[in-house]
Amino acid sequence: MRKDPNIDPSHRALKLRYKGRISFDLVDSMLFLLLKQLETVEEDINTRKKVYSVLMECSQNLCLHADGRERTDAYDAGRVLISLNNKNGEYKISTGNFISNDKVDDFKSLLDEINDNNTADGLKKLYNKKLTNNTYTSKGGGGLGLIDIARKSNEKLHYTFEEIDDTYSFFKLKVRIKKKVVA
């Protein structure tokens, strides 16, 4: 990999940004690149694993659930946003995607349930509850991804819904992972 002269190596900056349509193949490439970079910039195995797994769960969720593959003159509902950076001692992962308005309420309930249980113990119980129920969602994800993201982040999930029109809203999620301070 060529060194970017604009990056100060002592800052060990990590940056990833994507805007466009998403596919599992694209997610695979992104995650592969991220893993390589994480191994060089992040010494703590636990932080590496958290960041990697949050990006994985976010990206795979986008592939599985991002609605709407139609393009209109106004927008392409199949486009997503993904960004990751590490600054000021923490990693920030953000995603954005279109979601059908008829799915917003149920999804909000799930997010609120996760945030209402936002203690290590509460999330663990919620995680285990979903882990052991014998259903898979129709999208095959098992419903666990968001709970796992919240557990790795160790704080509430920050999200917004913005109504675009009668059909779609735009959902944004922000996740923070603080770097572990090595004593």
Added chain:
Amino acid sequence: MTHLILESTPKTPNIAFNNDSGIFEIKGMSCAEYALDFYKPVFDWLDEYMERPKLKTTLNVKLKYFNTSSAKCILQLLERIGKIKEKGFEIEVNWFYNKDDEQMIADGENYSVILGLPIRLVELPEK
């Protein structure tokens, strides 16, 4: 029945389940989006094995990373090992982790608790 050998891929683990020795190993990455598609044949093989298991069955889990889709499948895999134990056969589950990988340790302990299954946590030697 034949052994179950599945070569690893970037997103799915190496599976080596030996029907003669009763030693089963799962190793590598488990990150497929629809993990059940990968694990279903593994479950089918195990269901057949369970009809006439060896006196002792050993499962060695050496996963570097697994996503939430896989987490459910791993639970179901461990449940089957638990059923072998319930039938009165001996089982051993070894859950390997890299040094300092707190998440992997916690995951192994969690499965042990929620399934009531004895799981040995084993630290992998540093490379």
